[in-house]
Amino acid sequence: MDSTHSDPGHRTLAPVPVKILIAGGFGVGKTTLIGSVSEIQPLRTEEILTNESVGVDDTDGVEHKGTTTVAMDFGRITMGRELVVYLFGTPGQERFWFLWDELAYGALGAVVLADTRRLKDCFPSVDYFERRRTPFVVAVNCFDGARRYPPDLVRKALDLDPAVPVILCDARERESSKRVLIELVSYVMQLVKTKGSREPASAGQTGPS
Amino acid sequence: MQWDNDRHTEYWTDEAAGPLVRPYTMTGGRTRTSSADFDLVAYIMTVEQALPDVDLHPEHLAALDACPRPLSVAELASRLDLPLGVIRVLLGDLLERGLIMVREPTKDLKLPDERLLEAVMNGLHAL
Numbered sequence: 001m002d003s004t005h006s007d008p009g010h011r012t013l014a015p016v017p018v019k020i021l022i023a024g025g026f027g028v029g030k031t032t033l034i035g036s037v038s039e040i041q042p043l044r045t046e047e048i049l050t051n052e053s054v055g056v057d058d059t060d061g062v063e064h065k066g067t068t069t070v071a072m073d074f075g076r077i078t079m080g081r082e083l084v085v086y087l088f089g090t091p092g093q094e095r096f097w098f099l100w101d102e103l104a105y106g107a108l109g110a111v112v113l114a115d116t117r118r119l120k121d122c123f124p125s126v127d128y129f130e131r132r133r134t135p136f137v138v139a140v141n142c143f144d145g146a147r148r149y150p151p152d153l154v155r156k157a158l159d160l161d162p163a164v165p166v167i168l169c170d171a172r173e174r175e176s177s178k179r180v181l182i183e184l185v186s187y188v189m190q191l192v193k194t195k196g197s198r199e200p201a202s203a204g205q206t207g208p209s
Numbered sequence: 210m211q212w213d214n215d216r217h218t219e220y221w222t223d224e225a226a227g228p229l230v231r232p233y234t235m236t237g238g239r240t241r242t243s244s245a246d247f248d249l250v251a252y253i254m255t256v257e258q259a260l261p262d263v264d265l266h267p268e269h270l271a272a273l274d275a276c277p278r279p280l281s282v283a284e285l286a287s288r289l290d291l292p293l294g295v296i297r298v299l300l301g302d303l304l305e306r307g308l309i310m311v312r313e314p315t316k317d318l319k320l321p322d323e324r325l326l327e328a329v330m331n332g333l334h335a336l
Binding site for chain 2: 015016017019037043045046047048074077079083084085088102103105106108174178182186188189192193
């Protein structure tokens, strides 16, 4: 744990933060899941989009600068005095990848929420975490009235690595959302135990070590 | 730019200029801070209240007020209702003046270690 200003007292006061990302398409229930396990109402933080950050050379930039924001919702679970888990909902749109990078940096892992009626909405999230080698689980949010599919069918449809857990959940239910997070953490534990690092089995050995 | 004295109203912006109050006005147009990363989950704590300082905005002071105990950058931004980019510039100012301390999260990509994972697991089960 590094400290920009060294002060032993400060170190003991600030808990260790753990980031978990909640990803998935628009309206799939990310904020609902966060809210069901968070100890606080989900908070919202915003980032301003500038031309630089979206990588577009836009001559109208001055007018637009500071007018476009992208929101991220997040929740918090305090575990004793020393540990705080932050659940960050990723922005839905793919063009905000630069924000994903910041969110994914140092994250313990991710939950990709899927809706079987719009399964392809979660493709970009799955792709992103696979490419980045961020451990993730897929949680199928079982909306009322949506047809239930066995997890294996979802796995096949998403062409997932066999090791990636796929679970059914109800993001509105605290217990259910809790189980999703437990599934993610035990998956990461497995990866750490088997590989000595958190790289998924399929990712090879080329990542940072 | 136009003045409309008849109606005792001063217009010093027009449509082309866009809205006057932009979040980055309070940062003096700066969008970067060099002194620290201020990760979303970096913790900020106020170590000293500011002496009267013409360079500090009310938002700087609000940030100092918000962190008598360590608070994450994400929570601080949300509490002050400021975009992350803005809060980072303001925090950079405060850090330069020695008014806050920052603890960035561990940047070790080999993480997480088993003990941390076990602690998170226990915490989740206890929910």
